[in-house]
C-alpha cells in the first residue's frame with residue numbers, strides 16, 4: 001500500500017472530564033518498528049486501542065492500513081496482529097489447541113508447531129493455558145498475535161514478565177519479523193533499552209501529545225539532559241549542571257591556569273534524560289522533533 005500504515009492527526013480522547021489524548025500526531029510507515037513510550041497513564045494503551053478499532057476516539061483523523069479503525073470490518077481486522085496487556089481468556093484450553101483454533105480464523109496462518117518452537121513453548125504445547133507461568137503466558141500472547149501473518153502488529157508491553165533470555169529471544173523475533181517479512185510494528189514499552197534496541201523510531205507520549213518523535217540516536221541528542229561537571233576548588237567539591245560541558249571545562253581550565261583538580265564530566269544516560277523529560281509533565285511540550 002502507498003502512504004503510511006498508521007496515520008493519526010490531532011487524535012483526542014476524553015474519559016468523562018479527563019482529556020487523556022490532547023492532539024496526538026503519529027505516522028508509521030510500512031515495515032517500520034515504532035515504540036511508543038510514556039509514563040503510566042500517559043495514554044499509550046488508549047492510543048493503541050483506538051488504532052486497533054477497540055475504542056472509539058473523541059475526535060481526530062485516524063487511518064490504519066488505509067481504513068478508519070472505527071469502521072474496519074473483518075477483512076481489515078484479519079490484517080492486524082494484536083497482543084494486548086493481560087489477556088486472561090481460555091485458561092482450560094491446551095496451548096497448541098488454542099493456537100490452532102485461532103489460526104483457523106485466518107486465510108494463511110503460520111504452522112502452530114513451528115510457532116511454538118520459535119516462542120520456546122514446545123514443551124508446554126499440551127499444557128493448559130491457565131497453568132502457564134506469567135512469562136510463558138506472555139509468549140503465547142505474542143504467538144497468538146502473529147499466527148495470522150499480520151501486516152501490522154500491535155504489541156502492548158509485550159515483554160513484561162519475560163526473563164532476560166525470553167526477552168532477548170523475543171527481540172530477535174521482532175527484528176526477524178520486521179526485517180524478513182516487512183511487518184510493521186507499533187509497540188508500547190516502559191523499557192527504554194528495549195525501545196532503543198527494537199525501534200526505528202521512538203515516540204514519547206506525555207501531556208497528551210507525542211512530545212518527541214525520532215530515531216533512537218536523534219532522540220538522544222534532543223532529549224539529552226544536562227551533564228554534570230565536577231571539580232575541586234580549594235579542596236571543596238563543586239558541581240555544576242550544564243548542557244555544554246566542554247565549554248565549562250575549558251573555562252575552568254583557563255581560570256585555574258592549567259589542569260583542573262578532580263575534574264569529571266558525568267553525562268546522563270538516555271534513560272535519565274527520558275525521566276527528566278517526563279517528570280511532572282502534564283502539559284504538552286510542542287515543537288520538539290528529533291531527526
Ligand SMILES: Nc1ncnc2c1ncn2[C@@H]1O[C@H](COP(=O)(O)OP(=O)(O)OP(=O)(O)O)[C@@H](O)[C@H]1O
Nearest residue numbers: 015016020038039040041042043044045046047188
Ligand atoms: N475505560 C476508561 N475509563 C476511564 N478512564 C480510563 C479508561 N481507560 C483508561 N483510562 C484512564 O486514561 C488514562 C490513560 O490510560 P492508559 O491505560 O491509556 O495509559 P498507559 O499510558 O497505557 O498507562 P500504563 O503505562 O500504566 O499502561 C489513565 O489515567 C487511565 O486511568
